Amino acid sequence: MSKQLSVEQFNENLQQWSGKTIKVTKHEQGDEDTVYIDLNDVSYSRDTRRADEYEPMHELKLNGEGRTETDRGDYQPLPSPVYEIPLEDSTQYQYEDHRFSLITDRGSYMIELEND
Numbered sequence: 001m002s003k004q005l006s007v008e009q010f011n012e013n014l015q016q017w018s019g020k021t022i023k024v025t026k027h028e029q030g031d032e033d034t035v036y037i038d039l040n041d042v043s044y045s046r047d048t049r050r051a052d053e054y055e056p057m058h059e060l061k062l063n064g065e066g067r068t069e070t071d072r073g074d075y076q077p078l079p080s081p082v083y084e085i086p087l088e089d090s091t092q093y094q095y096e097d098h099r100f101s102l103i104t105d106r107g108s109y110m111i112e113l114e115n116d
Helices: 007-015
Strands: 003-005 021-028 031-038 041-046 058-063 066-069 075-077 082-087 092-096 099-103 107-113
Touching: 003 007, 007 041, 007 092, 007 099, 021 082
Parallel strands: none
Antiparallel strands: 003 092, 021 031, 021 107, 031 066, 041 058, 058 082, 066 075, 092 099, 099 107
């Protein structure tokens, strides 16, 4: 059974994964992307000067070198050492079976430890 978390509980638990490799699976508008990140730090940003409602007010920033899995099954480095997940006031934070789930109006993200 999944456990609902507050953003504070989510942050506190995710911070414990710093120094480990995580796998982030994004499902958005029928598309799935998988990214692996050597997580150094977790931070948040707030943008009060958004150009439109499509830009998020808050972002979860997963800091660390990473790579993305391509459709061909190989890997490409991420263009930036920061992976950003847009957050909304309605975002749901869940934890189940050693995995975090973020569910937003635009899609869902699953964050789990990568088993080497």
